[in-house]
Amino acid sequence: MTDDSAMANASPTGQSLTAGCPRCAAFRGPGPGLVLFVLLFLTLGASTLVAHDLIDIERANGLVSAADEGVALAAAGPGPEGMARFALGMVLVEATDTLNRDLAAHSGRLTVNAELLLKALVQRDLAPRFDDAIGRYRLPRTPLEEAIRLSPEAPYSLRARFELLKAGFYESFVLDPFQLVGIGLDDLDHQIAEAKALALAIASGDDAEEAAFIHAIDLARASQLAPPEERRAYTGKALTALGAFSEAYPQSIRAATAGVIIKRLGGAE
Numbered sequence: 001m002t003d004d005s006a007m008a009n010a011s012p013t014g015q016s017l018t019a020g021c022p023r024c025a026a027f028r029g030p031g032p033g034l035v036l037f038v039l040l041f042l043t044l045g046a047s048t049l050v051a052h053d054l055i056d057i058e059r060a061n062g063l064v065s066a067a068d069e070g071v072a073l074a075a076a077g078p079g080p081e082g083m084a085r086f087a088l089g090m091v092l093v094e095a096t097d098t099l100n101r102d103l104a105a106h107s108g109r110l111t112v113n114a115e116l117l118l119k120a121l122v123q124r125d126l127a128p129r130f131d132d133a134i135g136r137y138r139l140p141r142t143p144l145e146e147a148i149r150l151s152p153e154a155p156y157s158l159r160a161r162f163e164l165l166k167a168g169f170y171e172s173f174v175l176d177p178f179q180l181v182g183i184g185l186d187d188l189d190h191q192i193a194e195a196k197a198l199a200l201a202i203a204s205g206d207d208a209e210e211a212a213f214i215h216a217i218d219l220a221r222a223s224q225l226a227p228p229e230e231r232r233a234y235t236g237k238a239l240t241a242l243g244a245f246s247e248a249y250p251q252s253i254r255a256a257t258a259g260v261i262i263k264r265l266g267g268a269e
Helices: 022-026 032-044 057-074 081-105 112-123 142-150 157-170 185-201 205-225 228-248 253-264
Strands: 129-131 136-138
Touching: 057 081, 057 112, 081 112, 081 136, 081 142, 081 157, 142 157, 157 185, 157 205, 185 205, 205 228, 205 253, 228 253
Parallel strands: none
Antiparallel strands: 129 136
């Protein structure tokens, strides 16, 4: 099975993240973009940069075996195909996250086990693509998209949509979410609507919070990207969403990020 963007580029082994990411050089001073990044980084979990976050060979082999099983099930027939595509998509979510964590934890160099995992995925046409513009691997989306298309009302559909939402958001910037990479206003409008719908539909508190957070941030980003005549409307919606998020999740560290953006948009925290 081949994802349209799944073939990996050359592995970034030996190349620093900064060298492969020209935008990173812009964040050398403690300006508002860096402050915002620090807060946003904390919401993603500091474990992304743990120096000893290693991939052991057992975990790498487990991911590859799970990917093989997902491909085999998808080929078994139309009955289980949607669920099989979803299972494969979730394996690729974990594999992509694992590679990115390994990359970040080792100064832009994949460890030997991570290289072995990547090579095995490349051999199966399942590997995430390394994007120089953002300095990390992008999630192969086709399995999750096909799972939703095959069974849009299936119990797994919300989870698949949520993983695609997160990929669309976190892969659209390097450090500062207001410096967008590879995404335009139309994409943001779709993402805003999807994040709002998922925030209301997801039962899990943590996932619902994250969807609401993405919704508010994307409205704020749209207020900067929209034509001048539309910015006031987006700004008002963003301030409302950010304020509602802060009230709904006052103990969340994301509320601090929301407060910074409220000030950035000229609102009162």
